[in-house]
Amino acid sequence: MKAFDHVTAASTREAVELLSSAAPDGARLIAGGTDLLTLMKADLIAPPRLIDLKPASELRYLRFDDAGALHIGALTTLADLERHPEVAQRLPVLPQSVRDAATPQLRALATVGGNLLQRPRCWYYRGDALCWLKGGSACFARDGQNKYHAILDHSPCVAVHPSDLAPALLALDAELVIHGPGGARVLPVESFFAAPTDQERVEYRLAADEVLAEITVPRQPEGARGAYLKVMDRQAWAFALVSAAAQVALRDGRIEHVRLVLGGVANVPQRIRAVEDLLTGQELTPKLAEQAAERAVAGAKPLAHNAYKVPLARELARRALLAATGLMV
Ligand SMILES: Cc1cc2nc3c(=O)[nH]c(=O)nc-3n(C[C@H](O)[C@H](O)[C@H](O)COP(=O)(O)OP(=O)(O)OC[C@H]3O[C@@H](n4cnc5c(N)ncnc54)[C@H](O)[C@@H]3O)c2cc1C
Ligand code: SF4
Numbered sequence: 001m002k003a004f005d006h007v008t009a010a011s012t013r014e015a016v017e018l019l020s021s022a023a024p025d026g027a028r029l030i031a032g033g034t035d036l037l038t039l040m041k042a043d044l045i046a047p048p049r050l051i052d053l054k055p056a057s058e059l060r061y062l063r064f065d066d067a068g069a070l071h072i073g074a075l076t077t078l079a080d081l082e083r084h085p086e087v088a089q090r091l092p093v094l095p096q097s098v099r100d101a102a103t104p105q106l107r108a109l110a111t112v113g114g115n116l117l118q119r120p121r122c123w124y125y126r127g128d129a130l131c132w133l134k135g136g137s138a139c140f141a142r143d144g145q146n147k148y149h150a151i152l153d154h155s156p157c158v159a160v161h162p163s164d165l166a167p168a169l170l171a172l173d174a175e176l177v178i179h180g181p182g183g184a185r186v187l188p189v190e191s192f193f194a195a196p197t198d199q200e201r202v203e204y205r206l207a208a209d210e211v212l213a214e215i216t217v218p219r220q221p222e223g224a225r226g227a228y229l230k231v232m233d234r235q236a237w238a239f240a241l242v243s244a245a246a247q248v249a250l251r252d253g254r255i256e257h258v259r260l261v262l263g264g265v266a267n268v269p270q271r272i273r274a275v276e277d278l279l280t281g282q283e284l285t286p287k288l289a290e291q292a293a294e295r296a297v298a299g300a301k302p303l304a305h306n307a308y309k310v311p312l313a314r315e316l317a318r319r320a321l322l323a324a325t326g327l328m329v
Contacts, residue, residue: 002046008055012179012213018051020181020209029053029211031075032109034102035118042126044119044134059113059213062087068219074113074212078165079104081112091217093226093245093324097168100230103237113212116166116176116192117204120159121239122149133157133201146303148241151310152266153301154195160264161203162239166193167263168228169215170271171245177214180207189215193268203268221257224249227323229316230263240264242312244320248284255279260296260321262313272296275317284325293318 009015009029019027028047030036031054039045053059059075062084070091072081078098081087088095101107101115119125120133122141130136139156141149150158169189176187192204206212226247232238243263249256260275275292282288296317300310322328 001040001043002048004040004046004048004050006050006052008052010055011058012056012211015051015053015056015211016179016181016209019211022049022209024208027051031111031114032077032106034106034110035114039119044126053211064090070217072112072215072217074111074214076112078102078107078110078112078115081165082107091172091220091226093168093171093228093247094165094217096226096228097164097230097243097245100232100236101164112165112215115163116169116189116215117206117212118162120157120203121162122157122159125159131157133159133196135201142303145305147305148239148264149303149306150266151297151300151302151306151313152270154267155197157196157201157267158303160266161193161268163269164228164230164240164243164263167243167245167261167269168226169217170261170269171226171228171247171259172217172220173259174215174217176212177216178206178210179213180210184213186216190271195267220247221249223251224257225324225326227320229320229323231312231316242309242316244313244316245269246317246320246324248321248324250284250325254281254283255325256281258321260292260317262296262317265300265309265313272317274298275321279321284321284327286322286327289318289321289327292321 027049030050059073061073082095082098124131124140132139174189228245230240230243245261247259258276258279260272262270293314297314
């Protein structure tokens with residue numbers, strides 16, 4: 001790891017000031033450090049300065065407002081989110097999404113902000129190869145070892161997004177509050193994530209001098225229930241092979257509101273609007289859940305070694321919809 005200097009930020013404002021006064025690529029924020037330090041140890045990034053955000057305690061909170069929206073400070077840990085009784089009762093999809101993420105020790109350190117900004121786990125990316133995402137000209141996984149990669153093709157890179165929290169936040173229509181030198185902006189989580197492009201070889205849209213301050217989950221439709229399901233290749237300490245987050249509200253037995261989001265299938269979590277269109281206004285039956293799940297994977301184009309993800313995603317979508325509707329536990 002290359003030498004770097006370390007400064008602390010006691011507030012969001014101070015963090016923005018420190019970031020904006022640094023040279024381009026001159027400084028990076030560090031929160032729990034569970035992803036950033038791994039990237040630095042592997043010499044994938046070498047920021048000359050780390051700005052420690054942890055002293056900015058104003059960024060660690062979880063609270064519901066009078067309108068029923070949940071506000072999550074970016075420094076809230078995954079463990080805080082997992083253990084909050086009111087969140088578990090009102091928005092169960094959130095603790096369900098993080099309870100199998102990493103390990104208890106990592107969840108005690110890892111923050112929700114860092115979780116959304118973590119980089120892909122593709123072995124070529126984490127290794128020495130100069131692949132496309134790191135500025136090279138070719139994606140080595142596309143025709144190489146791609147067992148854990150995307151089945152929906154959106155960019156030259158076929159890595160999948162590793163966050164478990166992100167699909168759940170998309171299913172809840174969450175927004176992000178981002179602070180920069182010009183003030184604060186609010187962005188839907190769905191717009192924050194975007195497939196990498198030639199110009200921006202990264203899975204999120206955040207400027208180098210911006211701080212992710214808050215995740216806001218709006219009040220959900222009356223009676224909405226959620227479910228997050230994750231399949232791993234071992235029982236613990238594993239990223240999702242595929243995950244599915246569903247949030248459903250019924251009125252008079254019919255679906256009034258539905259979100260279905262798949263993780264582990266593309267560069268960024270995928271909200272499946274075709275399923276939402278199919279289900280809205282319908283009574284969910286096991287048969288209709290099967291049709292919806294079929295539709296969820298209709299566009300899948302598996303690579304040489306990951307065709308198994310298609311039936312997995314289909315089945316997870318079916319079960320998540322049924323679980324969120326109370327037809328399956
Ligand atoms: C062994 C292992 C297993 C794991 N398994 C899973 C899993 O199953 N599911 C899952 O979802 N995750 C998993 N993770 C990833 C883990 O959840 C993330 O590493 C963690 O959430 C990152 O949070 P952090 O606070 O440590 O971020 P850091 O490592 O401190 O930062 C990550 C990135 O975010 C930036 N950053 C952090 N906070 C802010 C902010 N507020 N504003 C702007 N930029 C910011 C940093 O500059 C850096 O670029 C695993 C990690 C490990 C090491
Ligand atoms: S999938 Fe993405 S990260 Fe992996 S080798 Fe291809 S370009 Fe690199």
